[in-house]
Amino acid sequence: MAELLYVDAISQAMWEEMERDPSVFILGEDVAHEFGGAFKITKGFSKKFGDDRVINTPISESAIVGSSVGAALEGLRPIAEMQFSSFISCGFDQLVNVAGKAYYRWGGKVPMVVRAPYGGGIHSGPFHSSCEEAYFVHTPGLKVVAPSTAYDAKGLLIASIRDNNPVIYFEHKYLYRRIRDEVPEGPYVVPLGKADIKRPGDDVLVITYGAMVHVALESAAKLEEEGISVEVLDLRSLCPLDTEMILEETSKIGKVIVLHEANRSCGVGAEVSSIISEEAFRYLEAPIVRLTAPDTPVPFSTPLENYYLPDEPRVSQAIRDLFDY
Amino acid sequence: MAAKEKITGINDVDIPADKLRQMYYDMLMIRRLEEKSAQMYQQGKISGFCHLYVGQEAVAVGAVAALSDDDYVMTSYRDHGLALARGMTPNVLMAELYGKATGCSKGKGGSMHLFDVEKNFIGGYGIVGGHLPLAIGYGFASKYRKDNRVTACFFGDGSVAQGAFHESLNMAALWELPVVFICENNMYGMGTHVKRALAHDNIYDQAQAYDMPGYQLIGNNIFDVYLKVKQAGDLARKTGTPTLIEARTYRFRGHSMSDPATYRTKEEVDEQKGKDCLTVLKDALIKEKICKEDEFKEMDSEIKKIVADSVEFSEKSPEPPLDALYEDVFV
Ligand SMILES: Cc1ncc(C[n+]2csc(CCOP(=O)(O)OP(=O)(O)O)c2C)c(N)n1
Ligand SMILES: [Mg+2]
Numbered sequence: 038m039a040e041l042l043y044v045d046a047i048s049q050a051m052w053e054e055m056e057r058d059p060s061v062f063i064l065g066e067d068v069a070h071e072f073g074g075a076f077k078i079t080k081g082f083s084k085k086f087g088d089d090r091v092i093n094t095p096i097s098e099s100a101i102v103g104s105s106v107g108a109a110l111e112g113l114r115p116i117a118e119m120q121f122s123s124f125i126s127c128g129f130d131q132l133v134n135v136a137g138k139a140y141y142r143w144g145g146k147v148p149m150v151v152r153a154p155y156g157g158g159i160h161s162g163p164f165h166s167s168c169e170e171a172y173f174v175h176t177p178g179l180k181v182v183a184p185s186t187a188y189d190a191k192g193l194l195i196a197s198i199r200d201n202n203p204v205i206y207f208e209h210k211y212l213y214r215r216i217r218d219e220v221p222e223g224p225y226v227v228p229l230g231k232a233d234i235k236r237p238g239d240d241v242l243v244i245t246y247g248a249m250v251h252v253a254l255e256s257a258a259k260l261e262e263e264g265i266s267v268e269v270l271d272l273r274s275l276c277p278l279d280t281e282m283i284l285e286e287t288s289k290i291g292k293v294i295v296l297h298e299a300n301r302s303c304g305v306g307a308e309v310s311s312i313i314s315e316e317a318f319r320y321l322e323a324p325i326v327r328l329t330a331p332d333t334p335v336p337f338s339t340p341l342e343n344y345y346l347p348d349e350p351r352v353s354q355a356i357r358d359l360f361d362y
Numbered sequence: 363m364a365a366k367e368k369i370t371g372i373n374d375v376d377i378p379a380d381k382l383r384q385m386y387y388d389m390l391m392i393r394r395l396e397e398k399s400a401q402m403y404q405q406g407k408i409s410g411f412c413h414l415y416v417g418q419e420a421v422a423v424g425a426v427a428a429l430s431d432d433d434y435v436m437t438s439y440r441d442h443g444l445a446l447a448r449g450m451t452p453n454v455l456m457a458e459l460y461g462k463a464t465g466c467s468k469g470k471g472g473s474m475h476l477f478d479v480e481k482n483f484i485g486g487y488g489i490v491g492g493h494l495p496l497a498i499g500y501g502f503a504s505k506y507r508k509d510n511r512v513t514a515c516f517f518g519d520g521s522v523a524q525g526a527f528h529e530s531l532n533m534a535a536l537w538e539l540p541v542v543f544i545c546e547n548n549m550y551g552m553g554t555h556v557k558r559a560l561a562h563d564n565i566y567d568q569a570q571a572y573d574m575p576g577y578q579l580i581g582n583n584i585f586d587v588y589l590k591v592k593q594a595g596d597l598a599r600k601t602g603t604p605t606l607i608e609a610r611t612y613r614f615r616g617h618s619m620s621d622p623a624t625y626r627t628k629e630e631v632d633e634q635k636g637k638d639c640l641t642v643l644k645d646a647l648i649k650e651k652i653c654k655e656d657e658f659k660e661m662d663s664e665i666k667k668i669v670a671d672s673v674e675f676s677e678k679s680p681e682p683p684l685d686a687l688y689e690d691v692f693v
Contacts, residue, residue, distance in 0.1 A: 071624055072553035095523030095559040096490045096551055124489065127524070160410035160461075162472040164439075164488030333691050337410060337472030338461035340681045 041220040044213035046187035047152075048078050050194035051116060053224045055086055058114065061198060064092040064101060065118030065152075075120045076154060076213060102128030102151060106136045106203070109149040114198055121165045122155035122207060129172075136203040137178030147203045150194070156248055156298055157335045157346055158211035166335035166342075168247075168299035173205050174276045174308065180229055181275040183207040185250035187218045189273055192227025200229060207275075209248045216251070232279035234286070238268035241356050242286050244309055245296040246272040249347060253296055256353040265360050275305050283309060284317045291322035292359050298346060301329040323362040328355050370586035372646040377427070377588065379652045385427055385584060386643050386653070389419040391665050392443045393640060395452055398669045399442065399459055399473075403619045407677070408459045412473045415443030417582075417614035420639035421546050422447040422516070424587030429514055429595055434482050434500045436493050437516035439474035440546075440613075441486030444516060448483040450476065456672035462679035469682045470690075490551075491517065491524030494543070498530050501539030505602060512598045514542045514591070520551030522565055531606065535572040540598035542591065543606045546581065548613045553625040566608035574604050581611030582639035585646075 041049065055061045063079055069091045073080025082091045094101050098119065105115035119125050125132070132151065139145035157166035173179045180202050184190040190208065197204035235250055236257050243253040250271045257267035270286055272278065287293055293313060295306035310325045328347050336342055372382070396414045403412050415422070422443040426435065437444045445455055450466060458465030459473050466476055474488040484500070487493035497515035504511040521527050522545065534541045545565050549556050556563050569576025575597070579586045587609060594605035612634040616623035623631075647653040 066551075067553045070553075075552070093554060093558060095554075096520040097523045097525070099525055127489070127491075127526075160472075162410055162474060162488065163470070164474065165411070331688060333687055334470075336470040336682075336687060337467075337475070338469035338682050339409065340684065341461075341469065341687050344684045344687055 038219040038221055040217050041187045042214055043187045043190050043216040044076065044078060046191040046220050047194055047208055049220070050191040050198070051079070052082070052085070054195055054198045055090065057224060060112065061114045061116065062090040062092065063116045063118065064094050064105065066094055066096055066120050068118050069093040074118060076210070079118070098124050098127035099131055102131040103135060105149045105151070106131055106139070106147055109147045109203070110139065110145045114148050116150045116152060116198065118152045119154070122153035122169050123164050123167055125151065125153055125169055132173070132179065132203065132205070133176050137176050140202070141178060146201045148201045149203050150197045151203070151205045153205055153207050154210045155207045156209045156211055157342055158248065160337065160339060160342065162337035163334040168297070170207050170275055171299055171304050174305060175303070178203070179276065180204040181207065182229060182273060183209070183247045183275055184273060185209070185212070185235070185247055185271050187216060187220050189227050189233070191220055192225050193229070193273060195224050196226045196229050199226070204229070207247065211248050212251070227273065230274045230277035230279055232282045233271045233273055234268060235271045236267070236269040238266040239290060240266045241292045241294060241359050242268045242270060242290040243294045243296055243352070243356070244270045244272065244283060246275065246305070247298060249296045249298050252347060252349055252352055255349045256356055259349065259353055260356055263357070265356060267356055272305070278309070278312070280312055283312060287313050287317045288320040291320055292362065293321070294326045294328055294355055294359060296328045296347060296352060298330055300332050301327065302332050304329055323359055326355055326359055328352060369580070370583060370589050372585055372650055375585045375588050381427065382647060382652055385423050386640070386647060387661055387665070388423045388447055389584070389640055389643065390661060391452070391668070392419045392422070392446050394662070394665050394669045395446060395455070395672070396442060398673060399456070400615070400619065402459070402673060408473070410472050411439070412459065412619045413440040413617065414613070414615045414619070415440055417634065417639070418546055418548060418611045419443055420584040420587055420643070421544070421581045421609045421611055424584040425514060425544060425591040428588045428592035429512060432482065432511050433595070434484055434511060434513040435516065436484045436497060436513070437486055438490065438493070438518055438521070439486050439488045440518065441474065441476045445476040445478060445483055445486070448478060449481045450478040450483060452668055452672035453675040454478075457676040457679050460676040460679070461681070462676055463682040463686070464675070464679040468686060470686070491521035491526040493517070494521065494526045494530035497541050497543070498533050498539060501534060501541040501604070502537065504540055505538070510599055512540045512542060512595050514544055514595070516544045516546060518551060519545060519547040519549070519556045519565060520559065521545070522568065523559055531568065531572040531574070531604070534604040535574045538602035539604055540602055541604045542594045542598055543604065544591070545606065545608045546611050547608050548611045550613070550617070550626070552617045552621070564608070566606055569606040574606060576606040576608070578608045578610060581609035582637050582642055584639060584643050
């Protein structure tokens with residue numbers, strides 16, 4: 038099996054789905070032709086699939102999302118690229134009110150994907166680094182996924198394209214060219230709503246997703262030398278959440294940290310923590326710990342941004358403290 | 363109104379000689395500072411995004427010269443030029459590109475989010491079209507307080523496709539707000555030519571839909587910029603009528619430091635470089651005997667020294683303290 042970069046796994050998923058299903062098409066700003074998207078993910082797609090299926094748009098996020106919703110209601114399967122996830126704010130109404138409520142209101146199916154490159158760590162400052170997933174997890178009718186590995190990136194994107202609901206696919210910019218793992222050739226599906234144990238352990242459970250999976254794995258490797266066994270549970274899907282696996286692993290391990298890069302208040306971590314308190318309180322051996330970015334914008338300065346993002350030393354320390362509780 | 367047949371020249375504007383000299387100085391300052399930013403970026407001293415204003419200098423400098431110090435100006439993320447034109451010091455600007463505590467936003471904003479509130483430079487904004495509605499708020503406040511100020515809102519051709527552009531023009535006209543909309547049409551939004559982004563690419567014609575005056579001007583001709591922005595500013599001040607100005611211009615570099623701009627031909631770029639706004643003004647200053655060749659050399663070495671000092675200042679400046687992360691979220 039070939040090793041692929043996270044970014045190439047995303048490309049491959051779209052490529053193979055477009056080969057398989059003529060109703061799949063791509064639209065977004067500068068996605069076509071030699072530009073191939075700001076992150077070059079759709080480079081070469083125009084040549085293969087033509088201008089009818091790889092479509093450059095003006096800078097009009099509301100219309101990019103809205104036209105995708107309309108086309109999806111008509112049975113096409115658009116993949117809309119937001120150049121950066123932050124710009125999704127300009128298409129918010131179309132997603133939240135139009136896409137998210139169509140099926141509930143009148144049975145309209147919206148099989149579309151919005152690709153949202155998100156997250157910090159690349160010095161891009163307050164308007165290009167944020168994590169928007171919680172807005173959409175909060176919204177009924179929208180599915181939300183956030184892969185951490187190349188394998189999951191491909192399988193989840195294919196599952197998202199094939200799903201009959203609007204899916205927001207949060208792909209982490211920091212991981213694009215830093216993460217590489219084995220990816221099978223040909224289409225396969227990582228089902229939406231299924232979490233994955235990225236590393237099994239007994240003492241402390243870290244529930245996380247996206248780039249923070251790798252921070253948690255770093256901590257886990259380090260703490261093994263200190264005799265602490267850490268399990269890393271990668272949510273992969275944020276909506277639907279794999280409540281079953283969250284509760285099962287909590288009941289086995291009893292000490293839980295929820296970790297994410299997004300701001301703290303009302304984040305996915307708050308939701309996971311509530312579910313555990315409601316359903317698995319009796320298994321808890323210590324209060325649940327939330328490790329997140331603070332409730333501030335993402336600063337530009339490198340030292341400040343590094344301080345903003347949860348990192349291995351601080352995650353490791355939190356795990357030690359919880360272990361000792 | 364389309365670009366006039368006659369080209370606006372130095373004698374069509376009423377600008378004293380020392381101000382003209384200063385305008386050239388300001389343009390050259392932008393050029394040299396941008397070149398230095400590019401160099402520092404390539405050396406890894408500056409990170410993140412960096413969108414240079416090289417080629418477009420006459421728009422910022424000409425417009426600012428036609429406005430008063432009390433007027434508000436705001437622009438997109440391609441903001442170094444306007445910030446300097448408005449009087450932000452090179453030190454404070456460069457330090458922000460470096461992300462240092464001495465930068466205009468204490469290192470929290472970076473290249474795309476410069477601010478100098480004292481100079482009424484109210485920002486660079488990273489969301490395309492996102493600051494146009496803000497201009498309406500500033501215009502509204504001026505009208506409300508009857509303080510005779512004008513808001514000049516700069517933006518790229520890419521913004522014209524955003525709903526926010528149309529909402530803002532409509533509201534400015536409807537409420538009779540003193541706002542001058544200045545679209546810097548440099549013909550591209552990233553890799554997309556304006557003809558592939560806009561159904562109608564004479565942007566100033568959009569003014570008709572909102573019953574306001576619209577002009578196209580030649581952005582490398584600082585006299586033309588000055589004249590039209592002055593007209594629009596005066597009109598806004600006197601009558602509360604907004605204007606849409608389309609400045610035809612060109613960026614000599616890629617969209618940002620990471621863009622090799624392969625979507626443009628060398629011939630196209632060379633042709634534009636041949637019409638450099640700095641040369642246009644310089645030639646006029648020489649022809650009118652306002653400056654001699656030596657003076658330009660002196661200016662250049664003075665500016666290069668100031669720019670070099672800004673780098674030194676930035677390198678010596680401290681990083682922001684970590685606690686600054688939590689500061690300034692709320693008043
Ligand atoms: C809402 C939004 N969508 C997309 C982007 C990404 N983006 C940044 S600059 C740019 C091109 C803008 O072109 P234009 O308005 O012509 O300004 P120029 O860069 O030419 O000065 C794009 C698409 C953004 N910053 N904001
Ligand atoms: Mg442009």
